[in-house]
Amino acid sequence: MRVGLFTDTYFPQVSGVATSIRTLKEELESAGHEVYIFTTTERDVKRYEDPTIIRLPSVPFISFTDRRVVYRGLISAYKIAKAYELDIIHTQTEFSLGILGKLVAKALKIPVVHTYHTQYEDYVGYIAKGKLIKPSMVKYVMRGYLNDLDGVICPSRIVYNILDGYEVKIPKRIIPTGIPVEKYRREDITKEQIAELRQHLGIAPDETMLLSLSRVSYEKNIQAILKCLPKVLAENSKVKLVIVGDGPYLDDLKDQVQQFGIEDAVIFTGMVSHDQVAVYYKACDFFISASTSETQGLTYIEALASGRPIIAQSNPYLDDVVTDRMFGTLYQREEDLADAIIDAIIETPELTADAYEEKLYEISAERFGKSVYAFYLDVLITEENRNSHKLSLTVRKNADKPRVLRLARGAVTMPKQAVSLTGKASKKVVRAPKKMISSIRDFLD
Structure with a gap:
């Protein structure tokens, strides 16, 4: 054809x-x-x-x-x-x-x-x-x-x-x-590489790393994550948010971090090279997004292909993708985001090999x-x-x-x-x- x-x-x-x-x-x-x-x-x-x-x-x-x-x-x-x-x-x-x-x-x-x-x-x-x-x-x-x-x-x-x-x-x-799932499955990425990146970001082994990876624009709603972070930190002080990307809303987000007094819990990396994206996915504990403007969102399935669960607002697309709690936690309203983060850290079960392989083909x-x-x-x-x-x-x-x-x-x-x-x-x-x-x-x- x-x-x-x-x-x-x-x-x-x-x-x-x-x-x-x-x-x-x-x-x-x-x-x-x-x-x-x-x-x-x-x-x-x-x-x-x-x-x-x-x-x-x-x-x-x-x-x-x-x-x-x-x-x-x-x-x-x-x-x-x-x-x-x-x-x-x-x-x-x-x-x-x-x-x-x-x-x-x-x-x-x-x-x-x-x-x-x-x-x-x-x-x-x-x-x-x-x-x-x-x-x-x-x-x-x-x-x-x-x-x-x-x-x-x-x-x-x-x-x-x-x-x-x-x-x-x-x-x-x-x-x-x-997506080409092998680009994110990346069994060649070692534990040492992951530990090195987390150390470079200033994230301790016992801390939970939340990863936001997108164009930094208003409609991506990263501001909702920042807004709920003080409540999350009051319950669990060992949470760090890493924001990867650049865009027109970056300076506004940095101002909000200062206003909320959460400078120690938020890391801005700017753009990262394409070959490093998979390492960031592997290094995080959860991929997080509060966007409501996505008709699909490839970063969600990139995270799943990397073996990492997601935290996001429920919609018909994600309801079809997150078919088990091991794949992530979905919340219904923006005001539920803080509780969703806290619950996900406590209750997300370990991903099984069979479920992982089945999901890989589904999103391939x-x-x-x-x-x-x-x-x-x-x-x-x-x-x-x-x-x-x-x-x-x-x-x-x-x-x-x-x-x-x-x-x-x-x-x-x-x-x-x-x-x-x-x-x-x-x-x-x-x-x-x-x-x-x-x-x-x-x-x-």
Whole structure:
């Protein structure tokens, strides 16, 4: 199968959406499919270094200058998508490249599906200080984008319920984003490394380390953890909170730490290197988040893959993930957070090997990739059935076999071991001729 992913956000931009897209690309490619990402240009990234990543001219977005939007490239994107003979387009944004992906799919007469990543009601305040788009308008904007698509992937029951509330009528399927679990299982990380990090952070062996790891912004609600910490410390003085990350709300949080008088219990690390993230997970006793804006939250399952329980506010997604007390403690209301922390420290049972292995597969990238591919096939089968009703019996008898049969046969006859990938490039990139790269440059220039 040949898939086009259209997204405003991709590496080197760091976000949960970018991570989800890269994970999907890698899993589909490892199964023998071809995946092409249509995304924005980046200042420090060469436009033609990877023929499977097509970067279209873009500018910084108004209110999120670290995010970009495409301002031209429809014709070139169409020509490239046609040259690559895409079978399906999968949009990952409702804005510039999402709209462009819909137009390309319409021109090519191929299906287009979408993943709904963001609960926009929590973010409209960033756009023109909330004066341009009101939360009540989101429903109509999103419904307008989605209702003429062939299907939508919901990363959680939260998203499914949101889209039901928006009265989105197209087929919806819940497919949680998986992660490459071995990157967090990390049996190579030694007890000595963990002890060294805790010592570096100033956390004693008998102290409980709570880890917050996210972009430091208001909607992540780290302030709720700080607010409840004095109550926690009154019950258990051997608790330390480590806040990993950077963002626009960092200085406010540091001020709050001083106001609450909890300087000795809170450690700010700033950003940490990607290869150190797994060590931080392993070093903590609990991963903690008070965010209510997540439609999924990859950090939750990263912590579980690291073998660490979580403390978080209950929602439909986490209710499906935290299926046993050994995986974490969920609280119902923000005012219950302090008690949840105290109870979790006392009552969380040890994680069993069998439960851990079962959870690893449940949250794995492998399962994620297979589930998305199955959804693609269902959409293509529906399209073929719809098109077949438009053909006369004679035409159908003499027509070539439907594309979906070719795709299904390809899945059955696929070699057991996919091509060895270099730098996470697809099979086509590994053997990509210079002519292909030149043709992309010709389209874009």
